[in-house]
Amino acid sequence: MTEWTAFSVDISDHVAQVTLLGPGKGNAMGRAFWTELPQVFAELDADPEVRAVVLAASGKHFSFGLDLAEMGGDFAPLLAERALAGPRSRFHTLVKSMQASVTAVADSRTPVIAAIQGWCIGGGVDLIAAADIRYASADAKFSVREAKIGIVADIGSLQRLPAIIGEGHLRELAYTGKDIDASRAASIGLVNDVLDDADAALAAARATAAEIAANPPLVVQGVKDVLDRERAATVTEGLRYVAAWNAAFLPSEDLTEGITAVFEKRPATFRGE
Template structure:
């Protein structure tokens, strides 16, 4: 992968660690951010080497959200004509697809959040599987404060994670949700005293996941996401199809033997993905 400007990426023990590394700009989301994040996520998903992903950040805040120059520079939005307004749909769909990849990629994603998680950053972390936070972390649907509607996933995913009344209160007022209240309502699963302890905890959890059969982790993620958006009957039907596709006696035997022998299990990696664009 070419050198990244907005992130750093490392890999240890099948755990990928992606770090937002533009603290001087509060890790705001500008066109380069979007392009690099999209490229990294596609690569991790396609290669099949990583078995879990942790996303953390640097500086004062996790991310201050969308860089305002995004809308006046490389991704300008023409609101003066019906044709221009219609094109906004395609621009937003492109941006939404990047965060949706966090949700749909084959591995678990843990967001480790410190300081402010503001605006577009809320869109981002709600697409992750698990969220950890520091005591000083807070969440803010900033868009309402600048005359906008949050449009890259917050209003679609947050009601699946928080009580609807609380979502409306946050979305209509732009108030901050503290880490303690986020923990109480289940938006985050753990709160840590320091950023260092939080990142260490996230990496430890990711390593634990990476020691499980990758195909079983993938199937579990598929089943949970599907069940969230479908009826129990439909989800049970999907589970039957899914289990029929991924069932593996060798994986089960290896997991049992490794547990008895008190050693790490040895599972094959996920098969690399190759679409038509990678051929030729």
């Protein structure tokens, strides 16, 4: 396997474990993450020995989501006064590229089982929504937090979570940007089970991956393909729409305020401008 910056990959007994490594604090998703994620899954898809993938994370937290410190500059041309077609078009291309990175996980030919500990925020939820099965440690906390920054979530949560947790729960999380704990996540179906700690969550994910890997691989791939087909067109159309929507309407004083508030570690004050 290739050496990666944002991930480590270990393969044994037909199971690949992909582990987020950062390098940003809390495994924040910077440029290396978005570039390498589809490459990692392309290599795994090309390996006939891989029959299941465990998606894990190093450290205390799964992911703080988008690395605003590293990628905030990508928003700057869009927030410039009277941003014209050029910066909007480039931002649209960026969003579609980031969407494609997470879609590579959803489109994996083999099932993906996520093990989540600590915070799983924003892009972290986008990522686990692309997995097939999710296990959480008791200390895990989840947030579809984009609204609190002035952003419409555009990498997959709004498209994939309705089939996982239902419209009502998704609307509550996406409209409020609230945090929920592992118990609530399990009660709404966001995670399959809650384990005592991070090690137990990872062990559960690996045990399920081993069970899957012991089955006929072509049958498992067929089951995944049939299940995914039902919603693939809806997800694709939703991603296309939100990328265009954000390129057109995301620039706002509220977005500037939301990003500034994050760096200044204070509550944002939004004015609808």
